[in-house]
Amino acid sequence: MNGFLSVFKRELKGYFFTPIAYVFLVIFLNFAGIMTFKDGFFEAGQASLYIFFINMPLLFIFLAPAIAMRLWAEERKSDSIELLFTLPLTSVQAVLGKFFAAWTVVLLALILTFPMVITVYQLGNPDLGPIISGYLGSFLLAGAFLAIGSFFSSITKNQVIAFVLSIVGCGTLLFIASPSVMFRLANYFPKSLVYIAEWFSLQSRFESLLRGVIEVRDIAFFLILIAGWLWANIMVIKERKAA
Amino acid sequence: MNKTMRLIIAIFCVAIITICTTLIINKKFGRTGMDLTEHGIYTLSDGTKNIIKKITQPITLKLYYSRESAMKGSEGIQYYNNYYLYVKDLLDEYKSIGNGKIKLQIIDPKPYSDEEDEAIQFGVKRFQISENDSFFFGLVAETQLGKSKTIEFFSQGRQQFVEYDISKLINRIISRDKKKVGVLSSVEIMAPEVSPYMAQMMQMQGKAMPKNWLAIQQLKEKYELKNIKVNDYKAINDKLDYLLVIQPKKLPETTLFAIDQFVMKGGRLIVFTDPYCLSDRPKPNPQNPYAAMSYDNSSNLNSLLEKWGVKMKDKMVAVDPTLAISPPGNPEPVLPFMQLTNNEVNKKEIITSTLQKIRVIFAGSLETVKQDGVKIIPLLTTSENGGTWQYKNPWELQRPDSRKIYQEMINGGKDTMLAALITGDLSSNYPNGIDFEKTEGEISAGKKKEAKPKKIHLKAIAKTSGDAMVIVVSDVDMISDMFAYQQTFFGMMAQAGDNVNFLFNALDFMSGSTDLISIRSRGNIGREFTAVKKIEQEADKATASEAEAINNKIKNYRQKLNNLGSYSSKNNEQLIEDKAMLERKKIEEEIRKANKAKRNLQAGKREKVENLKNYYSNINQFFASAIVLMIAILLSIYKMAKARKYNARRTR
Numbered sequence: 001m002n003g004f005l006s007v008f009k010r011e012l013k014g015y016f017f018t019p020i021a022y023v024f025l026v027i028f029l030n031f032a033g034i035m036t037f038k039d040g041f042f043e044a045g046q047a048s049l050y051i052f053f054i055n056m057p058l059l060f061i062f063l064a065p066a067i068a069m070r071l072w073a074e075e076r077k078s079d080s081i082e083l084l085f086t087l088p089l090t091s092v093q094a095v096l097g098k099f100f101a102a103w104t105v106v107l108l109a110l111i112l113t114f115p116m117v118i119t120v121y122q123l124g125n126p127d128l129g130p131i132i133s134g135y136l137g138s139f140l141l142a143g144a145f146l147a148i149g150s151f152f153s154s155i156t157k158n159q160v161i162a163f164v165l166s167i168v169g170c171g172t173l174l175f176i177a178s179p180s181v182m183f184r185l186a187n188y189f190p191k192s193l194v195y196i197a198e199w200f201s202l203q204s205r206f207e208s209l210l211r212g213v214i215e216v217r218d219i220a221f222f223l224i225l226i227a228g229w230l231w232a233n234i235m236v237i238k239e240r241k242a243a
Numbered sequence: 244m245n246k247t248m249r250l251i252i253a254i255f256c257v258a259i260i261t262i263c264t265t266l267i268i269n270k271k272f273g274r275t276g277m278d279l280t281e282h283g284i285y286t287l288s289d290g291t292k293n294i295i296k297k298i299t300q301p302i303t304l305k306l307y308y309s310r311e312s313a314m315k316g317s318e319g320i321q322y323y324n325n326y327y328l329y330v331k332d333l334l335d336e337y338k339s340i341g342n343g344k345i346k347l348q349i350i351d352p353k354p355y356s357d358e359e360d361e362a363i364q365f366g367v368k369r370f371q372i373s374e375n376d377s378f379f380f381g382l383v384a385e386t387q388l389g390k391s392k393t394i395e396f397f398s399q400g401r402q403q404f405v406e407y408d409i410s411k412l413i414n415r416i417i418s419r420d421k422k423k424v425g426v427l428s429s430v431e432i433m434a435p436e437v438s439p440y441m442a443q444m445m446q447m448q449g450k451a452m453p454k455n456w457l458a459i460q461q462l463k464e465k466y467e468l469k470n471i472k473v474n475d476y477k478a479i480n481d482k483l484d485y486l487l488v489i490q491p492k493k494l495p496e497t498t499l500f501a502i503d504q505f506v507m508k509g510g511r512l513i514v515f516t517d518p519y520c521l522s523d524r525p526k527p528n529p530q531n532p533y534a535a536m537s538y539d540n541s542s543n544l545n546s547l548l549e550k551w552g553v554k555m556k557d558k559m560v561a562v563d564p565t566l567a568i569s570p571p572g573n574p575e576p577v578l579p580f581m582q583l584t585n586n587e588v589n590k591k592e593i594i595t596s597t598l599q600k601i602r603v604i605f606a607g608s609l610e611t612v613k614q615d616g617v618k619i620i621p622l623l624t625t626s627e628n629g630g631t632w633q634y635k636n637p638w639e640l641q642r643p644d645s646r647k648i649y650q651e652m653i654n655g656g657k658d659t660m661l662a663a664l665i666t667g668d669l670s671s672n673y674p675n676g677i678d679f680e681k682t683e684g685e686i687s688a689g690k691k692k693e694a695k696p697k698k699i700h701l702k703a704i705a706k707t708s709g710d711a712m713v714i715v716v717s718d719v720d721m722i723s724d725m726f727a728y729q730q731t732f733f734g735m736m737a738q739a740g741d742n743v744n745f746l747f748n749a750l751d752f753m754s755g756s757t758d759l760i761s762i763r764s765r766g767n768i769g770r771e772f773t774a775v776k777k778i779e780q781e782a783d784k785a786t787a788s789e790a791e792a793i794n795n796k797i798k799n800y801r802q803k804l805n806n807l808g809s810y811s812s813k814n815n816e817q818l819i820e821d822k823a824m825l826e827r828k829k830i831e832e833e834i835r836k837a838n839k840a841k842r843n844l845q846a847g848k849r850e851k852v853e854n855l856k857n858y859y860s861n862i863n864q865f866f867a868s869a870i871v872l873m874i875a876i877l878l879s880i881y882k883m884a885k886a887r888k889y890n891a892r893r894t895r
Contacts, residue, residue, distance in 0.1 A: 017882075022875040026868040033864035042856045047770040112867040119859045123772040129279025177324060183314045191311065199269060200262070204325055213285045215276030220268045228261030232254045239250050 003089030007097025011071075012104060020067070021105050028063055028109045035059070036116065047124025052116050053134040053210050057174055057203060060106075060142045065166030067105060068149025071098045072237070073159045081240070091237040095230055099150050106142040110135060130212035137209030140222035141202060145170045147229035154236045170202075173225075177201030273335055287336055290758035291410045295340050298417055303346045304334055305383040307362045310351045312376040320372075323380060330382075330397060330405060337409065352379050368396040382409065384416045392416045404593060410758075422754055424462065425479060427471040427498070428489035429542065430523045430719070432456045435470065457736055458722045458743050466750065476501035485511040485753055490520055490542045490719045500677045500701060503547055507671050507704040511712050511753040513746075516543045517719040518560050519605040519640045539637070542719070543607070551669045552617040553715050555607045556631065560640070561659045561717070562652050563629035567645070568602070578632070578648045579605045579640075582740075583661075587624050592664065594714075594748045595622050600740040602726050605640060607717030609660040616668035622714070623745075624658035631659055646805070650798070662745075665713040674705040714749050722746050775852055782848040793841050800834045 015021035035055040044051065075081040084094060120126045149166040156162050175181055177198045185194045198204075202225075205218050278286045308327045313320045331349065338347045352358040354375050363369060367381035385391040392415050394408055401408060426433055434453035455463070462468060471478045471486075473494055479486060479501035486505055491514065494502075506512050517523075523540035543555045560579045566587065567576035581603050588595040601623065608631040611619045630652045634640055680696045720726050727742035738744070783790075804827065 016878075019875065022871055025871045029868040029871065030864055033860065036863065037856075037860040042772075042859070045772045045775065047772060112871065113863075115863050115866050119863060123774045123859070124770055125773060126770055127281045129281060133279055186311075186314055194314075195310070196262070196266065198324075198328075199265060204328065207325065211285060212280040213276055213278050216272040217269050218276070220272070221265055224261055224264050224268070228257055232257045235250060235253050235257070 003087075003093035004097045004100075007089065007094050008101050008104075011098050011101030015067075015101065015105050020070070021108075024063060024067055024105065025109050025112065028059060029112055031059055032056075032113055032116070047120050047126040049116060049120055049126070049131050049134055050210060052113075053138060054207075056138045057141060057206060060138075060145050061167060061170050061174060064106065064142050064145035065149040065152075065163050065170065067102050068146045068166060069153050069159045069162040071102060071150050072154040072233075073157055073162045076157045076240075077159075085241050091234050091241060095150070095154075095234045095237055099146060099230060099233075102146050102150070103139075103143050106146065107139060110138055110142075127212060130210060133209045133212050133214050136214065137206050137218075140209075140219070140226075141206050144173070144202060144222055144225045144229075147226040147233070148173070151229045151233040151236070154233050154240075173200060174202045177204050273332070273339070287333075287340065287406065291337070291406060292340060293758040294410050294414050294417075295337065295345070298341065298344045298413070300387055301344050301346060302387075302413065302416060303348060303385045304337070305348045305350055305365075305385065306331060306334060307350050307352055307358075307367050307379040307381050307383070309376070309378045309380070311353065312372060312378050315373065315376055320378075323378075326397065326399075326402060327380065329402075330409075333405060333409065334382075337413075352377075365391060366393045366395055382412065384412050386416060390416060401597070404596070407593065414758075415754075421465070421467045422484040423469060423482060424466045424750065425469050425471045425483040425486045426459070426489070427473060427479070427486065427491070427502075429473060429492040430490045430520065432489055433459050433468065433470040456722070457724050457728050458746060461743065462746075462750070465747075473498055479505050481508060481510075483510060485513065485750060487750075488512065488514045488544065490515065490517060490523055491544045492523075492539075492542045494544075496677060497679055497701075499547060500673050500703070502544075503672050504703060506551075506669060506711055506713060507707050509707065509709055509711070513714045513716070513749055513753070514544050514548070515716045515719045515722065516555055516607065517541065517605065517717065518543075518555070518558065518607040519637065520719045521604060522720055522723040522725065536638075541637070544715075547672050548665075548713075548715060549612050550614065550672050551665050551711075551713060552612055552614040552619050552667075553663050553665060554610045554612050555715075555717055556610055558635075559608045559631045559633050561603075561606045561608045561625055561629060561661055562632045562648055563625040563659075564649060565626050565628045570604075575645060577643050578645045578652070579643055581606070581625065583623055583625075587626055587658070589620065589622050589624075592620060592622060594664070594752045595745070598741040598744060598748070601742055601745060602721060602740055603661060603718045604720045604726055605718065606661045606721070609663055609715060609717050611660070611663075614670075617665060618667045620664040620666070621658075621660045621662070622664055623662035623716070624660050627658055628654075629659045630654040650802070661718065662714065662716040665715065666710055669707045669711040669713075671703050671705050673703045676701050676703040712753055714753070716745075775855065778851050778855065779848060782851055786844045786847070790841065790844055793837050793844070796837045797834055797841075800830050800837065803830050804834075 032052065032055065035058075036052040039051050039055065041051045072081070075084060089097075117131060120131075145166070148169045149162070152165040152169060153159070153162040156165070176185075182194055182198065185197060189197075199221075205221050208215065208218050308323075308331075310324075310327070313323055313327075334347050338345045350358050350362070352362045354377060359369075359377070359379075362379050362381070362383075365381075365383045367379050367383065370378040372378045380397050382394040382397070383391055384393075392412050394412055397405065397408075431453065432455070434455050459468065469478070469483065473491075474497070476495070476497040479498070483505070486502065488502065502512065518541050520540045520542065523542075525535050525538040528534050541558075543557075545554050548554060561581070562578040563581050564578060566581040566583060567578045568580050568582045569576045570580050583601040583603065585599060588598045588601065590596050603623070632648050632652045678698065678700050681699050721742045722745075724736070727739060728736045729739040730736060
């Protein structure tokens with residue numbers, strides 16, 4: 001636990017002692033506001049944050065890999081990874097510490113969107129349920145993207161490659177259920193397999209949460225996905241450590 | 244095996260484990276979870292559970308969805324993929340509550356397959372999306388005895404009513420086939436039953452055979468109709484499922500009492516009244532040809548409805564300059580002839596949510612009368628520009644003068660209600676019952692004795708026990724052949740607009756038990772920006788007197804313009820042409836100015852709303868990011884100061 005905490009703290013400090021976290025927060029908050037109002041939040045005249053949340057996948061697909069790309073690639077490039085492995089901590093602690101630090105930055109970003117909640121409460125009488133589940137969905141979605149980003153960051157020294165691979169990975173899981181993707185998949189794979197792929201669409205899981213219903217399978221899906229990618233990440237790190 | 248290979252295999256195993264766990268959890272937990280919405284709109288309602296409890300024999304639900312075709316379809320079909328998953332989940336829940344009495348089959352009807360034929364046979368709608376592919380998305384409920392009912396297509400607009408639609412389907416398949424509708428009308432809407440012999444006789448005498456209204460003819464296909472004479476109060480009884488009262492003119496008190504008690508006992512009532520019913524014409528009377536002039540063709544049921552929360556205003560018709568249409572053969576729009584569109588039908592109610600175009604003619608204006616425990620839901624209204632027009636004499640309606648009506652119309656400043664749904668706890672108009680005398684002739688020993696009046700007391704139920712349901716419509720003509728149908732190219736009569744659909748939807752809706760209605764009342768709760776509405780209302784209030792002054796000014800100028808027109812037509816135009824032209828130009832200029840002032844008032848209101856939008860837009864874009872930036876700057880200044888201090892100490 002101590003190992004996890006020290007990595008977590010070191011990583012979090014790393015974000016805030018460099019401009020990374022600030023740039024991320026400013027861009028995220030700015031774009032979240034702009035996109036919501038540009039997509040007709042005010043014109044729709046409905047006291048709901050649906051339009052605000054529906055833009056989250058698009059924002060996170062770029063911003064989450066941007067935070068995650070440095071997690072391991074930077075350590076590998078500057079060879080500080082060797083130093084990290086000399087410390088008395090396990091690969092699990094190192095991976096989890098880094099991941100949770102990045103997730104905390106995202107959490108902070110989501111908390112800082114509080115003016116949106118105040119706005120919607122001042123303009124009308126919203127249903128709190130979908131707002132809570134929307135925030136939970138956004139947090140879990142960002143977690144899944146960060147886990148994917150963290151994995152790709154661990155397999156390459158180059159941050160740009162890690163960034164691009166993460167976007168491709170996140171995009172695949174986000175758009176897998178769209179008809180055009182499914183149609184292409186159906187050309188190469190058996191249909192039953194394609195239908196299974198539908199269950200792994202981040203978009204539909206996320207939208208299901210936006211309705212205001214927290215279903216066990218949706219939450220479990222995000223948590224399993226995060227755990228799976230982090231597990232793979234741990235394996236890669238273990239392998240590098242042994243090398 | 245080298246290390247990289249081992250790593251790849253390990254990651255592959257992780258992926259497999261992740262996928263399997265997800266699938267297992269999906270299967271195990273289904274839709275288990277927490278519905279955080281305020282009204283629990285995503286949880287199956289008690290109404291649905293009660294309906295499922297009533298199932299005695301197993302039923303099969305067949306969900307037809309063309310998954311394979313949808314994959315080849317456009318991006319727009321993605322919507323249906325998600326919608327399909329939602330419907331499927333919902334049906335899974337029906338199945339799990341059904342305790343084995345509900346079987347669920349998911350069918351993907353492939354082109355030219357037996358399943359496709361079966362789907363078409365059941366009446367599921369087919370959409371051709373390419374040369375070889377068709378798209379189906381419907382539901383069939385089937386009993387073991389082969390009885391089936393179908394939802395032909397899950398359309399986009401009805402997603403919020405899916406639970407209602409599915410429960411209604413199940414309710415229909417487990418309940419009696421044809422519901423009984425009593426039709427009580429002062430106009431001849433239903434032809435009396437004529438024996439074949441009588442029909443032949445009439446034909447020989449050259450008399451026209453009485454015919455049902457087309458709407459009634461269409462209703463007969465779905466319901467068992469019973470024609471009730473206006474004085475036959477005994478026929479209004481528990482055997483009827485609904486009562487349709489059309490043009491109720493001077494009904495006897497016993498009939499009014501029977502209608503009242505029908506509602507108190509939980510019967511569903513639909514009333515069509517009219518301040519001026521074009522379909523209600525006197526029978527030609529050669530001895531008194533002027534009888535038609537004094538014929539009263541208005542009707543209302545205020546004597547019952549007022550206590551239930553709705554009253555039709557006397558001698559008033561609803562008018563709306565923005566909805567006015569021209570009657571056939573008349574180039575000018577006539578104000579009381581209106582075509583209601585999307586905005587004038589209540590989109591939140593199941594009866595009217597799908598209706599697009601409804602024509603009403605001399606419709607009355609309904610007014611709510613506050614009664615405890617009664618809920619009045621407007622179904623059809625005029626637009627905000629609508630109002631009412633009080634006529635003094637029915638003759639004025641025979642040749643309606645739009646200009647005059649426009650000048651005399653009372654603008655309510657809000658929409659005028661044309662049809663309403665009454666629900667809640669209703670009280671009887673006759674809580675103590677009624678006493679009346681009945682004269683009956685007695686027949687004894689083959690001789691008819693003198694008729695003796697007999698005093699009769701009928702007991703009453705004072706209050707409804709469950710949720711009552713009454714629909715009131717202020718126009719009869721809207722369902723008449725003249726306005727609800729039009730002749731097609733092939734000489735057939737086809738529905739014009741949604742007039743008859745309104746009646747069908749109303750009956751359909753009422754066929755739902757209270758369980759079904761409870762499903763309806765849950766969903767679709769609009770959450771408007773109340774703050775924006777308040778600003779608009781305040782702005783309207785602040786400028787109301789100014790707006791009224793401008794409107795009066797415009798009205799006066801228009802009046803002057805009209806007078807000028809009539810003056811010039813009566814006199815020698817050549818002589819006064821110049822003067823009149825000058826005057827006209829001056830007035831037109833004044834009208835332009837007044838209209839501009841009116842637009843400025845509107846712009847002021849818009850500006851306030853726009854300012855509010857900009858305020859919130861800026862706050863949400865810049866407030867939090869400005870705080871973050873400030874913290875970043877302060878921190879960097881602090882760090883720089885610290886570094887300077889450190890460097891200074893080092894150089895010292």
